[in-house]
Amino acid sequence: xxxxxxxxxxxxxxxxxxxxxxxxxxxxxxxxxxxxxxxxxxxxxxxxxxxxxxxxxxxxxxxxxxxxxxxxxxxxxxxxxxxxxxxxxxxxxxxxxxxxxxxxxxxxxxxxxxxxxxxxxxxxxxxxxxxxxxxxxxxxxxxxxxxxxxxxxxxxxxxxxxxxxxxxxxxxx
Numbered sequence: 242x243x244x245x246x247x248x249x250x251x252x253x254x255x256x257x258x259x260x261x262x263x264x265x266x267x268x269x270x271x272x273x274x275x276x277x278x279x280x281x282x283x284x285x286x287x288x289x290x291x292x293x294x295x296x297x298x299x300x301x302x303x304x305x306x307x308x309x310x311x312x313x314x315x316x317x318x319x320x321x322x323x324x325x326x327x328x329x330x331x332x333x334x335x336x337x338x339x340x341x342x343x344x345x346x347x348x349x350x351x352x353x354x355x356x357x358x359x360x361x362x363x364x365x366x367x368x369x370x371x372x373x374x375x376x377x378x379x380x381x382x383x384x385x386x387x388x389x390x391x392x393x394x395x396x397x398x399x400x401x402x403x404x405x406x407x408x409x410x411x412x413x414x
Contacts, residue, residue, distance in 0.1 A: 253282045296362070298377040298391065305372030367392055367404065385412050 251257070255268040339352060360381045365388060367375045377391050388404065389412075404412040 254278065296378065296380055298379075300395065301376040303366070303374035303376060305374075386414055388412075389414055 250268050254272055254274050255270055258267050258269060259265070260267055344352075363379050363381060365377055365379055367388075369375070375392065375395055379387065379391075385404075392402065392404070393399065406412060
């Protein structure tokens with residue numbers, strides 16, 4: 242059985258009270274607990290089923306503005322510094338050295354993960370032809386189909402549409 246945090250605290254011997262000065266709820270322990278009571282609480286927690294969290298999409302509709310359409314970057318943005326060139330050369334030399342040696346699958350997988358961030362969530366924006374953006378939060382493990390369903394659920398009337406990523410590549414369901 243799924244046990245809520247509140248009832249788990251009460252089973253463990255905590256009592257819920259409300260602080261009269263600020264209205265805050267507190268849990269206090271009024272009695273001394275025995276080892277047997279604590280073991281009973283631990284076994285109840287261990288036998289409880291896990292509850293998977295549900296990701297809130299945090300849906301937002303962003304209206305078109307002239308600021309979104311006029312985004313300019315200074316020419317300095319595209320200039321490469323000496324440090325960046327040296328770092329890129331070092332990375333390429335390291336990659337070449339690694340590719341010339343025999344490596345196990347575990348070694349290759351470990352190297353692939355070095356310097357790679359692990360993202361759990363991402364924000365996806367879908368731009369409609371009228372310039373309105375639909376924004377939602379997705380798990381890094383969500384599929385393209387979940388993005389299609391998200392857009393479909395946000396439309397007033399069902400219509401046929403396609404999702405196109407930058408570079409004019411249409412996503413397939």
